[in-house]
Amino acid sequence: MSASQIVAKLIDTTTCIGCKACEVACQEWNDHEFTLSDLPGTYQTKPDLDHEFWNLIKFNEEERDGQISWFMSKYQCMHCADPGCLAACPAPGAIFVRDNGIVDFDHDLCIGCGYCITGCPFDVPRLSPKTEKVYKCTLCSDRTSVGLEPACIKACPTNCLTFGSREDLLAKAESRVETLREDGIEQAGVYNPAGVGGTNVLYVLAQADRVEAYGLPRDPQIPWTVALWKGPLKWLGSAALIGGVLGTFFHYLRYGPKEYTDAQE
Numbered sequence: 351m352s353a354s355q356i357v358a359k360l361i362d363t364t365t366c367i368g369c370k371a372c373e374v375a376c377q378e379w380n381d382h383e384f385t386l387s388d389l390p391g392t393y394q395t396k397p398d399l400d401h402e403f404w405n406l407i408k409f410n411e412e413e414r415d416g417q418i419s420w421f422m423s424k425y426q427c428m429h430c431a432d433p434g435c436l437a438a439c440p441a442p443g444a445i446f447v448r449d450n451g452i453v454d455f456d457h458d459l460c461i462g463c464g465y466c467i468t469g470c471p472f473d474v475p476r477l478s479p480k481t482e483k484v485y486k487c488t489l490c491s492d493r494t495s496v497g498l499e500p501a502c503i504k505a506c507p508t509n510c511l512t513f514g515s516r517e518d519l520l521a522k523a524e525s526r527v528e529t530l531r532e533d534g535i536e537q538a539g540v541y542n543p544a545g546v547g548g549t550n551v552l553y554v555l556a557q558a559d560r561v562e563a564y565g566l567p568r569d570p571q572i573p574w575t576v577a578l579w580k581g582p583l584k585w586l587g588s589a590a591l592i593g594g595v596l597g598t599f600f601h602y603l604r605y606g607p608k609e610y611t612d613a614q615e
Contacts, residue, residue: 356451358516358550361424365510375505376405401478404487408565423564427474427487429453431547434572438469451550452489471570526554545571
C-alpha cells in the first residue's frame with residue numbers, strides 16, 4: 351500500500367463554527383435518526399457517541415482570566431494506521447483496513463464481544479443493544495469507494511473539513527499551522543499521534559499544547575492488556591490446549607479406553 355493511496359480527513363478546529371451540519375449529514379447518509387438530548391448547560395447534541403451516532407461536535411467551554419474560550423472538536427473514529435480495535439478483535443475479518451487506509455467493519459463477521467471497544471484508545475466503537483454488533487464511523491467507505499467525499503465533509507459550510515490524500519492534507523495542515531503562528535497563535539499545531547502509528551483523521555489545533563481541552567488524548571496507545579492477551583497469553587493458552595490434547599492421546603495409548611461395568615450386574 352503506497353502512501354499516495356492513503357486518504358484522510360483534515361479538521362481545522364480554528365474555522366469550525368459548531369453548526370452541526372456534519373452531524374446531520376452523517377445521520378442522514380447512514381439512515382440514523384437525528385435527535386437532540388436534554389443537556390442543560392451545553393450545546394452538544396449528545397453527551398457521547400452511540401451505536402447510531404458516529405460523529406459528535408464536542409463543545410468544551412473554559413474560563414481563563416475572566417474570558418470564555420471554546421475548544422470545539424469533531425469526534426469520530428480516527429482510522430489509526432495501527433488500529434487498536436483491529437489488534438483486539440478475535441474474529442478474523444470482522445475489522446479490516448481498506449487499501450486507502452480506512453478502518454472498516456464487516457458486521458456479518460462481528461461476534462459482538464466488545465473487545466474492539468477495549469482496544470480503542472479513543473473510546474470510539476459502540477455496541478448496539480439491538481443487533482449486538484459494534485458500530486463506528488466508516489469514513490463513508492461506501493461513498494469514497496466510488497470517488498465521492500464523506501457526507502460530513504460535503505455538508506461543512508466553512509471548509510473546516512477537507513478530504514483527500516493523507517500526504518497532501520498533512521502538508522496543508524502544516525501550512526495552516528505556520529499561518530496561525532505568524533498571526534500570533536504560537537501554540538498552534540497538528541494532532542497526528544505517533545502512539546497509534548499516526549491517524550487518518552488529522553486536526554489543526556490552535557492550542558496544540560492542550561489537546562485534552564479538545565477532548566483528545568495526549569498520547570493514545572493501544573492498551574497493554576491487548577498486547578498481553580493477544581501475545582503471551584494467547585500462546586500460553588494454545589500451548590495448554592495442545593498439551594491437554596497430547597496428554598489425552600498418550601494416556602489413551604498407554605492405558606487404552608476406559609471400561610465401564612453395569613452396577614446392576
